[in-house]
Every structure is written in structure tokens, then in C-alpha cells.
Amino acid sequence: xxxxxxxxxxxxxxxxxxxxxxxxxxxxxxxxxxxxxxxxxxxxxxxxxxxxxxxxxxxxxxxxxxxxxxxxxxxxxxxxxxxxxxxxxxxxxxxxxxxxxxxxxxxxxxxxxxxxxxxxxxxxxxxxxxxxxxxxxxxxxxxxxxxxxxxxxxxxxxxxxxxxxxx
Numbered sequence: 001x002x003x004x005x006x007x008x009x010x011x012x013x014x015x016x017x018x019x020x021x022x023x024x025x026x027x028x029x030x031x032x033x034x035x036x037x038x039x040x041x042x043x044x045x046x047x048x049x050x051x052x053x054x055x056x057x058x059x060x061x062x063x064x065x066x067x068x069x070x071x072x073x074x075x076x077x078x079x080x081x082x083x084x085x086x087x088x089x090x091x092x093x094x095x096x097x098x099x100x101x102x103x104x105x106x107x108x109x110x111x112x113x114x115x116x117x118x119x120x121x122x123x124x125x126x127x128x129x130x131x132x133x134x135x136x137x138x139x140x141x142x143x144x145x146x147x148x149x150x151x152x153x154x155x156x157x158x159x160x161x162x163x164x165x166x167x
Contacts, residue, residue, distance in 0.1 A: 042067050042068060042069055043068055043069065043099055043100070043113075043114075043117065044068065044069035044070070044071065044099070045063060045068050045069070045070055045071070045097050045098065045099040045104065045113075046070075046071045046072075046073060046097060046098045046099075047059070047060050047063075047070060047071070047072050047073065047095055047096075047097040048073045048075050048078060048081045048095060048096045048097065048098075049072065049073075049074060049075070049078065049094070049095040050074070050075070050076065050078060050094070050095075051074040051075075051076070053094055053095065055094060055107070055132070055138045055139050056094055056095040056138065057072075057138075058137070058138035058139070058140070059095065059107050059137050059138030059139075060072055060138075061138075062109075062110060062137035062138055063110050063113075063137075065110075066110035066111070066114075067110075068099075068110060068113075078094075078095065078096060081096045082096050082105070085098065085103045085125070085126070086103075086125055086154070087103060087105050087125075087126065087128070087152075088152055088156070088158075090130060091105050091106075091126075091128035091130050091150060091152050091158070092105065092106075092128075092130065093105050093106025093107065093128065093129060093130055093131060093132065094106065094132060099113065099117070100117070102116065102117070102120075102124070102125075102126055102127065103125055103126030103127075104126060104127055104128075105126055105127070105128035105129070105130070106128050106129040106130060106131070106132075106133075106136075107129045107132075107133060107136035107137050107138050107139055108127050108128065108129050108137075108149055109136070109137050109149070109162075109164070110137070112127065112149045112161065112162050113127065115162070116151075116161065121151055121153075121161075123153045123154050123155060124151050124152070124153050124154075125152055125153060125154050126151075126152055127149055127150065127151055127152075127161055128149070128150045128152060129147055129148075129149055129150075130150065133145050133147040135147075135164075135167070136164070144167065146163070146164060146165040146166075147163075147164050148160045148161075148162070148163050148164070149161045149162040149163075149164070
């Protein structure tokens with residue numbers, strides 16, 4: 001009987017140690033995040049993109065990793081979305097997103113969106129990373145280009161909101 005009890009105890013201990021080890025391994029393998037969205041209320045963003053665009057999907061994943069709720073709307077007429085939300089031609093990129101009353105055009109980092117939402121600028125329609133900048137979120141190809149996040153306003157003015165160099 002004592003041998004059987006010792007066997008049961010040893011087996012239970014081994015299972016518990018194994019479960020703890022698996023838990024640590026799973027925790028260690030979870031992807032690191034920038035945790036750009038802090039606090040208890042996460043923002044939800046709707047991303048309009050071409051069904052075949054992988055960099056747009058990569059940007060949406062970047063937002064999710066950083067605490068945003070993301071709704072993806074595939075469309076074959078992204079220009080219609082841009083025109084409807086008054087995105088200037090020179091600010092255009094491959095996808096357009098909406099969060100609250102703000103337009104997000106292109107590969108704007110999650111941390112920059114959060115910074116803007118915490119301190120909005122008067123009369124701003126949106127933020128943009130024009131074009132397809134290598135190294136920006138969703139465009140991680142191994143090459144990194146310096147880039148700017150531009151705030152564009154209803155009156156046509158544009159200003160640099162953030163710069164990304166040597167990141």
C-alpha cells in the first residue's frame with residue numbers, strides 16, 4: 001500500500017511539474033507586443049483593403065497585437081472609400097481605416113494612432129503614411145526607410161505628426 005501511495009504521489013508530482021513547464025513554454029512562445037493601447041478600453045478600427053493585399057493584412061495584425069479591435073472590410077473599390085473620407089491623393093496608400101472620427105491612411109504605427117487619440121489636433125481629418133514605406137508596420141521586409149506620419153486637415157493643410165528614423 002505504501003509503495004502504491006508513493007507511486008501515485010510521484011506520478012501526480014510529475015504531472016504537475018510537466019503542466020507548469022508546458023505553461024512556461026507557452027507563455028515564453030507568445031509574441032511580444034508593443035502594447036500601444038493601454039488602459040481598459042481598447043479602440044476598434046475598421047480597415048478597408050483589397051482582398052489580395054498581404055501588407056494590409058500585416059498592418060491589421062500589427063494593430064491587433066497592440067490591443068486594437070480590428071474589423072477588416074475587403075473591397076475591390078478602395079478609391080471610393082478614400083474619396084468618401086476626403087483622403088488627399090498625395091496622402092494615399094494601399095488601405096484606408098476609420099477609428100472614431102479619424103481616417104488612418106496607410107501603414108501608420110499603432111503607437112502613433114494612440115498618441116493622436118490621446119491628444120487630437122483641431123480640424124484634423126486623418127493620419128497618413130503615404131505610399132508603401134519599407135519597414136513600416138506591415139511592410140517589414142528587412143529594409144528600413146525613414147518615414148513620416150502626416151496629419152492632414154479638412155482645410156488642406158498637412159503637418160508632420162511623427163517621424164521614424166533609425167528605428
